[in-house]
Amino acid sequence: MTKNIAVIGMQFGDEGKGKIIDFLAEKADVVARFNGGNNAGHTIKVNDETTILHLIPSGILHKGKINIIGNGLVIDPKVLLEEIEKLRNKGIKVTPDNLVVSGNAHIILEKHIKEDKEKNKHLGTTARGIGPAYTDKVARSGMRLIDYINKNNVLEKQSFSGRRKSEAFSSDLKNIKPFIKNTTLLINNLLNKNKKILFEGAQGTLLDIDFGTYPYVTSSNATVGGICTGLGIGPKKIDKVLGVAKAYTTRVGNGPLPTELKDEVGKKIQKTGNEFGATTGRPRRIGWFDALMCKYSVIVNSLDAIVLTKLDVLSGLEKIKICIGYKHKNKIIKNFSNNSEILENCEPVYEELNGWNENLDGIKNFEDLPENAKKYIKRIEELMEIPISIVSIGPERNQTLILKKEFLF
């Protein structure tokens, strides 16, 4: 029996992880985030009501789940409180019983946001202060939530350069205090009690600080290893690792995107797929599915299966392409490398498949998909060399086709 499932982005974030986590959360006991901060935007649509979560795990929309914000995150206290408030205004219960925040998570200060806005424009960051907060963490000059709790120890001292001591900041932290717990102890106790845990990844493998297209990456480990360091559990506790990939590629912000479409097809996909950032509203760049990139994600994360999302967006295209190689200096490269020299100067080698015209609304089984859509899925599966277990054909919970039950709880 699958006890714990990790959900990891296989591309540049925005793969539709929010929807899949919400779908899987129904049968989970705990949903835990381990990386990033409010640079993430997980969009969940339930009965025509859209909720975008930035910091709080997507399990919050289900009753009776414990949602954990791990030590691996960086937290803007104001944003966390606003998110709690917004959910409460929608009638969703958010209390220290169903939301727990690690005291070891680092705080995003105003100076971090300012620095991100001023210095990181060339990277196209979300300007939420993420990078500078992680920089201070690694430089050992950061401030953790626990440091506020131990305020005699830290908050009253003058040693934190640029620390906002305003009353508003202090009162934000006071309001967060009831949610702060030792989440490492908590999650390990829950594991010992055989509770089912869903690990909610943010961003994607190609934005990972170590494995992504550096320096055009985020400042945390969005890959599977981030779960261990971002929550304090061992790798053997992760039973299944699911990778989420869009049926095409999108990227917000700068950095290489070998399959980028700068034509009408790209515009059509952007419009149909509503490809605008959930956090910043920026238009997302569009590209064909890049099998090299996604195969790399399969390897880096030891993926067990793939969730393919937004297949419906490709309806109505005459031809659909899959990138199966990069042509660089007259050589064909078949394995992905995050060497920016190659990624920026290569030409994608494509395989072309026939598209389909049918709208996918109302389809409940894989078998009922148009033949060419099935062929597209099967070809991706072949190239990835692991099963596709779920195909998502729309934002609603019931627009989810299950191909393989063994990767569910």
Ligand code: IMP
């Ligand atoms: P940062 O995480 O704000 O430092 O931004 C670094 C890069 O990651 C930029 O290209 C952002 O657009 C991108 N990024 C960060 N978070 C997300 C996300 O949740 N989805 C998609 N892109 C993201």
